Amino acid sequence: MIRSLRLRLMLAAMTLAALFMLALLPAMQGAFSLALQESIEQRLASDVTTLISAARVENGRLKMPAQLPDERFNLADARLLGYIYDRDGNLVWRSKATQEEHINYTPRYDGQGNQFARIREDNGQEFFVYDVEVKLLGGQSAAFSIVTLQPVRDYELTLQGLRDNLYLGFGAALVVLLALLWIGLTWGLRALRRLSQELDEIEAGTRESLSTAHPRELLRLTGSLNRLLHSEREQRSRYRDSLDDLAHSLKTPLAVLQGVSEDMARRPQDRGQAWVLQTQIERMSQQIGYQLQRASLRKSGLVRHQVRLRPVLQSLCDTLDKVYRDKRVQVHFDLPEHCQVPIEQGALLEMLGNLLENAYRLCLGEVRISVHQTLGGTELSVEDDGPGVPPDQRARILQRGERLDRQHPGQGIGLAVVKDIIESYGARLTLGDSELGGAAFRILFPVV
Known part of the structure; x- marks a missing residue:
């Protein structure tokens, strides 16, 4: 085709x-x-x-x-x-x-x-x-x-001489005509190329809407796209504002319930019920945070971003090195200097923050981050030398609320958030074994 x-x-x-x-x-x-x-x-x-x-x-x-x-x-x-x-x-x-x-x-x-x-x-x-x-x-x-x-x-x-001359003349005329048609089409399609460039700028975040400097035949299309862009921005803004309002309105009742649970915990006969109440309040807070993250980090319908990977990784690793300074984790980068991934920076920080925090927490002392180009697109891998994940448990831990590590606090929604972010960008998350001996989380960003 x-x-x-x-x-x-x-x-x-x-x-x-x-x-x-x-x-x-x-x-x-x-x-x-x-x-x-x-x-x-x-x-x-x-x-x-x-x-x-x-x-x-x-x-x-x-x-x-x-x-x-x-x-x-x-x-x-x-x-x-x-x-x-x-x-x-x-x-x-x-x-x-x-x-x-x-x-x-x-x-x-x-x-x-x-x-x-x-x-x-x-x-x-x-x-x-x-x-x-x-x-x-x-x-x-x-x-x-x-x-x-x-x-x-x-x-x-x-007559044969004329026929030969006609064939030669018509052939030359056809070549000249095609050359003129190519020039004419190139000039005529400049408007579409200009429209494509403006769409690229919108996807890159450097332009908010399409201009009106287009031929009459394209103005209806550009107008519809501008209305779509405006409607999407307004809808996303209203969605985030509604969730923020909901979260804010729930903070006060949760704070009251937290205070009641603390009062109940001081009475020996109510400590069991207080523990149940505190557990449910913590779960509700985690769920609210999880839903807010899903709403704020989901991919936009038209805007496409390209973020340099190394500065984000370096910033996250510097922070985690301070948190886990007693472990002295060695982090190895195997990626090009100016490597970019097609994802918003906030979503990238949230996704890599969860994956690297898991890697730092569970590794014995070594973490490797690599990027490779494959036939399917760009593959980002986060590996560690920890205990790994049994094959029969890999699908389960990607579900919300499921955890294998019971020694550290949490509700098990970090990997679920990672999975939601990755899937919202059309990418795919897989979990396998690393050459280091632990787990390997691989994210494949398809070719756009």
């Missing part, structure tokens, strides 16, 4: 131009053939007129001068064929060039005046014939058929 609009238009234009020229070529050949035959007829008629003007009748017999006014009739190799027949079809005179020709032609003296025809001899030769019936010569009564002929092969050679 051809995905280039310019190439499609060029192929369509080339096809139409070729079909037009192929249809025009036979018509031009036919017109030239008719014009050439008319020219031959006029020339043969002129030759007949020359013979008529030179002929005389004496005592009922035809007399022709030894030297005719037209020198071509006097030369044997002039290829000017002339015959004169009497009323009974008997040959009474022939030009010198006809001495080598054996033409079996019988004139039709039927009172029709003149006749232009094409005859074919038994040996395969063809001739154009112009036959004129003459009843008066030099003012005297006469009955003769004066005939001039021209070989058809001369006509065919001329």
